Amino acid sequence: MNKENPLKIPQLLLRLALGITFLTPVSDRLGILGPKGTGNIEWGNWHNFIDYTAKLMPIFERPVVNIMGGIATVSELIIGILLIIGYRTRNAAAGACLLTLTFIVFMVLSIGIQKPINYGVFTATAAGSLLARIPSYEWSVDRLLAKN
Numbered sequence: 001m002n003k004e005n006p007l008k009i010p011q012l013l014l015r016l017a018l019g020i021t022f023l024t025p026v027s028d029r030l031g032i033l034g035p036k037g038t039g040n041i042e043w044g045n046w047h048n049f050i051d052y053t054a055k056l057m058p059i060f061e062r063p064v065v066n067i068m069g070g071i072a073t074v075s076e077l078i079i080g081i082l083l084i085i086g087y088r089t090r091n092a093a094a095g096a097c098l099l100t101l102t103f104i105v106f107m108v109l110s111i112g113i114q115k116p117i118n119y120g121v122f123t124a125t126a127a128g129s130l131l132a133r134i135p136s137y138e139w140s141v142d143r144l145l146a147k148n
Helices: 008-029 046-056 062-085 089-111 114-118 121-132 141-147
Strands: none
Touching (some): 008 046, 008 062, 008 089, 046 062, 046 089, 062 089, 089 114, 089 121, 114 121
16 A cells, blocks of 8 residues: 555545446447446436436326436436546535435335445445545546646
């Protein structure tokens, strides 16, 4: 372990893991990873994703669900990219924590606690919270900008 900054490698691994955790479901719902039922594909297309989102948000009409699904997708895409490149990392990590916490609330209220446990949503929330509190982000755009 590096005595100067013992979190150099762990913060990088956490950033990458959390970033990929956000980008993979986006790729799934956009159909990039293949059709539903192949491998570990959950949705396979946008329509299936919105149907699932409607199940999680039964209090909202379909047009609102469409908007919420779009907001979630754009947020996940931006957060995932920011975490991987390490730009505005603290804000991206805090956003990851808040977004996944929102997912937990809707999932638990609509389908129970098991799915967010199975999908690692609690872990992603904790990871975002922890990452937001790390003092510096090695091997990141943030670090490069701080040096200049």
